[in-house]
Amino acid sequence: MRRLVAVGLVASATALAPHTHSRMQRAHVKEHAQPLMRRALGTAAVALALVLPSTAQAKELTDAQRFAAEAWRATDKLYYERTFGGADWFRARSDLLQQATDPESARGAVDSLLRKLGDPYTRYIDREKYDTLIASTLGDAAVVAGAGVQVVDGDNGKVVVVDVEPGAPADKAGLRAGDEIQQVGSSQVKDAASTAQKLRGEEGSLVKVLYVRDGKDSTADISRAVVPLSTVRRDQSTIRIKAFQLDTATKVKESVDKVSGPLILDLRGNPGGSLEGGVETARLFLPKGAKITTVTAANGQPFAYDAVEDGAFSGRKLTVLVNKQTASAAEVLTAALQDNKAASVVGTDSRTYGKGVIQTVQPLGDPPGAEGAVAVTVARYATPSGGDLNGKGVAPDRVVACGVAERASSCAGR
Secondary structure, eight states: OOOOEEEEEOSEEEOOOBOOOOHHHHHHHHHHHHHHHHHHHTTOSOOSOOOOOOHHHHHHSOHHHHHHHHHHHHHHHHOSOTTGGGOOHHHHHHHHHHHOSSHHHHHHHHHHHHHTTTOTTSEEEOHHHHHHHHHHHHGGGOEEEEOOEEEEEOGGGOEEEEEEOTTSHHHHHTOOTTOEEEEETTEEOOOHHHHHHHHOOSTTOEEEEEEEETTEEEEEEEEOEEEEOOOEEEETTEEEEOSBOTTHHHHHHHHHTTOOSOEEEEOTTOOEEOHHHHHHHHHHTSOTTOEEEEEEETTOOEEEEEOOSOOTTTTOOEEEEEOTTOOTHHHHHHHHHHHTTSOEEEESSSSOOOOOEEEEEEEOTTTTTTTOEEEEEEEEEEOTTSOBOTTTOOOOSEEOOOOTTSOHHHHHTO
């Protein structure tokens, strides 16, 4: 049975590496992700008939060609934009099989094919990145080995630390939010994703990190360790959500239950994640019947997410803090609270990231994921007022000057 994971993750990366996932954990992902995909894709997920080889022909394919054909079929079945960016999609399959002469060329051919769609979110994911993505979606069931920091792409090509897990190797080595990472090991950093990948490694292995703080160069010697993934943290009346997982709303409720009075949701640097996690979090703060988002898939039929009952914290005074790295499911939550006048949105930038499309991750190979996966855009979503988030983002009610390392309460109070 294949596993579909609905995600919307961009703009940030966590410097962690995959650990072992149990069958129960994998089933947990499947159980929560498939209802979303059934609703989003509807009955018309496949608008074109597949042209597949006969059984005899299929047996003649090499392993590399079978991998390429599987990636093509997954994209053909799931991709929401049925013109495929103007590409001759069935001719592309034939070309793909010709180019797939060995595993490396097959992966390159698949990557090249998906780039032709003109959709930066539909892409091939290698096995290491796939395992890390699954780990980040599972919630506390997943543990990973790495440094325990979250980094984002900052201004002028900088890679900036936005969160350090308390007690993690990076914390013990002295890294702090706001530090600019310049070098990991012997490699100069290029972007957040590759930096996070370089910080991952075998448990107990060492990596030297060169970073800049307040204009001064410093180094940190980090001993990689297994770090539980924690994406919700409370600091007095501030609830920081680093990314959305399947259990995020439960953890937010547990944190808010400990706070009396006004609240701050800190979504700075939040790249998204599980749409279900974002929707369920929104329901905590909205009255019954409030619109959250509308998802439209390949069949053109919209599906509306609403608040099914009065949220546990509906009517609570709430401020949402965002920046230009706030993306995807985090933007869905922000727009839902803003449009329903359930929160005041304060931004450190003029707009959030602007990712208004949803991907599902289709694992490849046998067992599933052995050869990585393809992330395929399956739908787009709109704000409660009908606005298109993609490429536009959310405009805050108020913009303040505030750095990523500054406390949320200080930023929100300006």
